[in-house]
Amino acid sequence: MKSKLRISKMAVLAVALSVVAAPHSAAQTYPTKPVRMIVASGAGGGLDFVARLVGPKLGENLGQTVVVDNRAGASGSIAAELAAHATPDGYTLILLSASLVVYGMVNKTRYDLFRDFAPVSQVAAAPYILTVNPALPVKSVKELIAHAKSNPSKLNYPSTGNASLAHLATEFFAISTGIELVHVPYKGVGAALPDMLSGRIHMSMLSVGSVFSHVRSQKLRALAIATATRAKVAPELPTMIEAGVPEFTVTQWHGLLAPRGTPRPVIERLHREIGKAVQQPEIASRFAVDGTEGIGSSPAEFAAHLRSERDRWAKVIKLANIRTD
Known part of the structure; x- marks a missing residue:
């Protein structure tokens, strides 16, 4: 009887240890197949530019191909809905811009950007x-x-x-x-x-x-x-503030999210590789040509940035009386 009890306890312990170790094991072996990066815009814009510049280097760092999948429409909401329902295993990600944050504040969506996704990193800003x-x-x-x-x-x-x-x-x-x-x-x-x-x-x-x-x-x-000081990419251009529009600064940013429930070690791996990718001289210099800056922030920093953007643009939505479609 005691022997059976010891075996039973050992079995429970083994199961518990396997559950604890599973996320770490996933991170160690991840990825084992191509990663799909859903881009919340069509081809040809700034978000697509970032995806196609950073995607190959991210894939190189991960050891797997990163497939860019453009899904245009509804300020990125079509892409977000698709990504929100994907399996949270790190093989489906979404690259979004600030537009997707403000869209969800005005329009009813079948996803919640802050509930259904886990921040990975702010990739770039312009x-x-x-x-x-x-x-x-x-x-x-x-x-x-x-x-x-x-x-x-x-x-x-x-x-x-x-x-x-x-x-x-x-x-x-x-x-x-x-x-x-x-x-x-x-x-x-x-x-x-x-x-x-x-x-x-x-x-x-x-x-x-x-x-x-x-x-x-x-x-x-x-x-x-629309910067606080003149930009290196075009120092001859006045800022909007200099041109007579007080306190007018606007920055477009691009960030990576994963479906909520994606293992934390996988999130951390993705964040590290994004940071390495945007720091590569060839990527940083190409960004600089068009006035874009690589960021590579941590998941916590990106989460704070998302909340800050939501709060800022909520005031503008009210002021401009922006209404739903």
């Missing part, structure tokens, strides 16, 4: 930049404001969807300067660019990483940058 099509007869923020006031509701701007960061930032600019603009939502920056370059879209407030190559080629004219 300031917003105010640009116009060169055909528009303005060369400064002051001239743009004057032109808009003379032509109320005649100038339009793009966004990556209702309640996206581009939508909120541009409406905040309009409110701050007393002008009226027409909002034209797209499924992503890549979808908006043809109209921006052709002149069907007059102006834009988007991330430097999304549009600066077109500024360099003079297909778009930059008027100001």
